[in-house]
Amino acid sequence: MSGCWRPPGSSRPPLGGADDTSATDGSRARSRQLLPYSDGGLFWRRKNGLFAKNWRRSYDSEKQSVISGRLACGEMQMSGDAHNHLLSSPLGDKFKVAGWVVEVRALTITNDGVTRKLEPKVMDLLSCLATARGEVMTRDELVGTLWPEVIVGYDSLTTAVIKLRKAFGDDSRHPRIIETVPKVGYRLIAEVEPSLPNSACIAGPVTVQNLASDEEPAAPLPPATGRLAERHRRWLPLAAAAIVLVLVVIGVLWWQPWVPEVAPAHTDQMAYPLPAEPSIAVLPFDNLTGTSEEQYLVDGLTENIITELSRFKHFFVIARNSTLVYKEEPVKVQQVAEELGVRYVVEGSVQTAGERVRVTVQLIDALGGKHLWVERFDRDLHDIFAVQDEITRTIAATLEENIDLAEYDRIRREPVENLKAYELVMRGLEQSLMFTREGSEQAKRLFEKALELDPDYSEAYLGLAFVHLNGYRYGWSDTHSREESFTLALETARRTVELDPFNYRSHWILAKVTMHSGDLDRTMAEYDRAIELNPNDAGLLADSTEPLGYVGRSEEAISRMKTAMRLNPRYPDWYLWNLASYQYEVGEYEDALASFRKMNKMPNMARKYLVPVLVRLGRMEEARAEMAGFREQVPDFTLEDIRLMPYKDKEIHERLIADLRKAGLPEG
Numbered sequence: 001m002s003g004c005w006r007p008p009g010s011s012r013p014p015l016g017g018a019d020d021t022s023a024t025d026g027s028r029a030r031s032r033q034l035l036p037y038s039d040g041g042l043f044w045r046r047k048n049g050l051f052a053k054n055w056r057r058s059y060d061s062e063k064q065s066v067i068s069g070r071l072a073c074g075e076m077q078m079s080g081d082a083h084n085h086l087l088s089s090p091l092g093d094k095f096k097v098a099g100w101v102v103e104v105r106a107l108t109i110t111n112d113g114v115t116r117k118l119e120p121k122v123m124d125l126l127s128c129l130a131t132a133r134g135e136v137m138t139r140d141e142l143v144g145t146l147w148p149e150v151i152v153g154y155d156s157l158t159t160a161v162i163k164l165r166k167a168f169g170d171d172s173r174h175p176r177i178i179e180t181v182p183k184v185g186y187r188l189i190a191e192v193e194p195s196l197p198n199s200a201c202i203a204g205p206v207t208v209q210n211l212a213s214d215e216e217p218a219a220p221l222p223p224a225t226g227r228l229a230e231r232h233r234r235w236l237p238l239a240a241a242a243i244v245l246v247l248v249v250i251g252v253l254w255w256q257p258w259v260p261e262v263a264p265a266h267t268d269q270m271a272y273p274l275p276a277e278p279s280i281a282v283l284p285f286d287n288l289t290g291t292s293e294e295q296y297l298v299d300g301l302t303e304n305i306i307t308e309l310s311r312f313k314h315f316f317v318i319a320r321n322s323t324l325v326y327k328e329e330p331v332k333v334q335q336v337a338e339e340l341g342v343r344y345v346v347e348g349s350v351q352t353a354g355e356r357v358r359v360t361v362q363l364i365d366a367l368g369g370k371h372l373w374v375e376r377f378d379r380d381l382h383d384i385f386a387v388q389d390e391i392t393r394t395i396a397a398t399l400e401e402n403i404d405l406a407e408y409d410r411i412r413r414e415p416v417e418n419l420k421a422y423e424l425v426m427r428g429l430e431q432s433l434m435f436t437r438e439g440s441e442q443a444k445r446l447f448e449k450a451l452e453l454d455p456d457y458s459e460a461y462l463g464l465a466f467v468h469l470n471g472y473r474y475g476w477s478d479t480h481s482r483e484e485s486f487t488l489a490l491e492t493a494r495r496t497v498e499l500d501p502f503n504y505r506s507h508w509i510l511a512k513v514t515m516h517s518g519d520l521d522r523t524m525a526e527y528d529r530a531i532e533l534n535p536n537d538a539g540l541l542a543d544s545t546e547p548l549g550y551v552g553r554s555e556e557a558i559s560r561m562k563t564a565m566r567l568n569p570r571y572p573d574w575y576l577w578n579l580a581s582y583q584y585e586v587g588e589y590e591d592a593l594a595s596f597r598k599m600n601k602m603p604n605m606a607r608k609y610l611v612p613v614l615v616r617l618g619r620m621e622e623a624r625a626e627m628a629g630f631r632e633q634v635p636d637f638t639l640e641d642i643r644l645m646p647y648k649d650k651e652i653h654e655r656l657i658a659d660l661r662k663a664g665l666p667e668g
Helices: 026-034 120-131 139-146 154-168 226-255 292-310 320-326 333-340 381-399 405-411 419-432 437-453 458-474 482-499 504-515 520-533 538-543 545-550 554-567 573-585 589-597 604-616 620-633 639-643 650-662
Strands: 041-046 049-054 065-067 094-097 100-103 108-111 114-117 178-181 185-188 206-208 279-282 344-353 356-365 370-380
Touching: 094 120, 100 120, 120 139, 120 154, 120 185, 139 154, 139 185, 154 178, 279 292, 279 320, 279 333, 292 320, 292 344, 292 381, 292 419, 320 333, 333 344, 344 381, 356 381, 370 381, 381 419, 419 437, 419 458, 437 458, 458 482, 458 504, 482 504, 504 520, 504 538, 520 538, 520 545, 538 545, 538 554, 538 573, 545 554, 545 573, 554 573, 573 589, 573 604, 589 604, 604 620, 604 650, 620 650, 639 650
Parallel strands: 279 344
Antiparallel strands: 041 049, 065 206, 094 100, 100 108, 108 114, 178 185, 344 356, 356 370
16 A cells, blocks of 8 residues: 555554553563554654654665665655645645645645645645545554654544545545545545655655765764773763653653643633633534444433533533534634633543443633643443543533532432443434434334333333323324323323432423423423423423413523523524513513514414514514414414413413404414
């Protein structure tokens, strides 16, 4: 394979990291612990860059040096640009890729008058892939070449690939330029047109001739004699000890977690005011394994960390829906902090290998532009939930000195013991959240399979309760009537509370089901208990406002909705629908109309509140037009349906009925 090379023995360490003892030779294992990426080779500094050469080096009669193995695209020779440290390539400083003119030193690609700037590391990646055009470059080869003196995860490489694709306008699903080879690496598949060649990146044995005079071996010195020789002999042990000390220090530093510099965020650039309490955004963890099976594990870990951090009442934790948009996107911590209005950002990655898992996590103070905590966990796969708990506890203790971890331990959920059941539940939740009849039926089967594996798995009962509730609300059941679906929803919701009384979602689903029974007092009690267990879940806060509106606590509902919107800045449209209805109930008609107008798409049932808002503002023509559109889709809907709504505040109820009547809704 042509392309980029790494020193012999320099492949990425296995999941065991520095403790790996797989080498058969003891000295080799010891050298790996000291200099993990120089095992078996020698680094030689020269004026125009860094050479790598194998120990098995020979000089022939013409004083030619034959270096075994492949020479690295940039480890072999670096450009004279000391600031950017660009790697050289046999393609030269200027070549073409898919018609784009690549100018390495200028860090640009140009096509049809459009010029795009690349970061130095992204340009290095392009040079390496272009040199090996048509051949797969493994992730290990690329990471070792692009980051030769630091230890980074595959996520750094993935970010560089994403940026390069974006610059070319390439699509990972239908690639024209860079193809991903799952679990292996990347291949440049576009046409490459080289310019003048050089010898910086060549496959096979390389003969290096005509070395510059300052690199010629010096003539041997005559043997030292007398006191000079004795002085040299006395200094030899000290020099050797110094060299060993330097190697040890380098080895220790090499294995320290490497973290990039972070540009600080600025409060005056934030889209939202910074909360007084510690504010946190947990970005989606990267799936370094790359398979869909592991994606459920990775997504679940991210969501669970968000959930567990949300339990701390003195924290402000951004909802998963608002951080999900950054998934698989190259994003700076500064950007995240300023767009979401938070001080702290959590990033991480997950990689599995057989029954082992590696989780890397970092906690970043975006305002200070510094890392507060970086850790790598190498564990058995079944310990993934213990890792999740340790991450949560460490973040909490780092951000809040007097955090009550004892209370957290008391109410935290017990980890599931069956990973297969966990995966089935995650898949079931994904199906149920599609909100289709087919998805609901598929979710039901997955939850039932999970219960076959673990009959007391509360999350599986919780998922079933949601499925049965949708069977009642929308008739999405192939086997049960609506009345039967409601009975099953209530039974399974109560069962999940029995199995896990400290799971806020258990009380949440019981509240949602109870709401449809008309028992508003019990509904609000269950919502209150759920919020007590998790005061930071935006979806819970938004959902819990519905009974408040029915009992005349609309001001409180507005306040709670605004809190939910701040926790979830990328909130769905139904947040605005809820807010607008409560603004109507308290007489804030202009604000209600403004909330409705912010919605991306107006659901038909939302019109039953938009119409009375328009009536109150005297915009009768618009109100009648909206009512006509509403009735076109639900011709059987009448004022009788409005009378069945469980309002305890009679004034609001009668006002709503009167306004809808004025707009043309029939009595029924």
